[in-house]
Amino acid sequence: EAGVTQFPSHSVIEKGQTVTLRCDPISGHDNLYWYRRVMGKEIKFLLHFVKESKQDESGMPNNRFLAERTGGTYSTLKVQPAELEDSGVYFCASSPIGEADTQYFGPGTRLTVL
Amino acid sequence: AQTVTQSQPEMSVQEAETVTLSCTYDTSENNYYLFWYKQPPSRQMILVIRQEAYKQQNATENRFSVNFQKAAKSFSLKISDSQLGDTAMYFCAFMNGDQGAQKLVFGQGTRLTINP
Numbered sequence: 496e497a498g499v500t501q502f503p504s505h506s507v508i509e510k511g512q513t514v515t516l517r518c519d520p521i522s523g524h525d526n527l528y529w530y531r532r533v534m535g536k537e538i539k540f541l542l543h544f545v546k547e548s549k550q551d552e553s554g555m556p557n558n559r560f561l562a563e564r565t566g567g568t569y570s571t572l573k574v575q576p577a578e579l580e581d582s583g584v585y586f587c588a589s590s591p592i593g594e595a596d597t598q599y600f601g602p603g604t605r606l607t608v609l
Numbered sequence: 610a611q612t613v614t615q616s617q618p619e620m621s622v623q624e625a626e627t628v629t630l631s632c633t634y635d636t637s638e639n640n641y642y643l644f645w646y647k648q649p650p651s652r653q654m655i656l657v658i659r660q661e662a663y664k665q666q667n668a669t670e671n672r673f674s675v676n677f678q679k680a681a682k683s684f685s686l687k688i689s690d691s692q693l694g695d696t697a698m699y700f701c702a703f704m705n706g707d708q709g710a711q712k713l714v715f716g717q718g719t720r721l722t723i724n725p
Binding site: 498499526528530536537538539540543550551553554586590595596597598599600601602603 | 613642644646652653654655656659700704711712713714715716717718
């Protein structure tokens, strides 16, 4: 069974540009989560989808971040326009319904904003 | 709000030794879960062990065990007979037991190096 996949693995962009990160959860997992780790700090929750609906977006830092999960399968996280402080590693995780206590993580996307 | 603190940014031990990673947390909840995740170099994060707060017995997974002290809000991870493959970043994490609150709250991480 394929694990959680994320694309790209690494993105380098300039301040003011737009970047879109993609996450493919494990097949059949209705829960999808986004987290990020800004350099040297702890991993922080961004938001949680149940199928295509946003269950909790309390961790989204500001309106430059837009997450979508059309069709309840893969999800995208767009940052527009990117700022220097957005640099870090963005993780995606997924879990089956009713099993939020077992989240499977993807390898992460390392975003560098210059 | 819940917080998780890992006071050891880095640790290093010799292969086959036992090592204990510290984690403390703060919460007013009574029903919650605690986790240790491991992220090896250039690889994805995997769950090492989990503990339900209502269980008094400490969780164990092969060479990995926890010392869960609920009153002290402490959740340390012990790795016995450490192996080179245990080299990784280790993250302690908390989750509220309420099904509507599924986010993980992480500590800052401990970089563990096992030396040959």
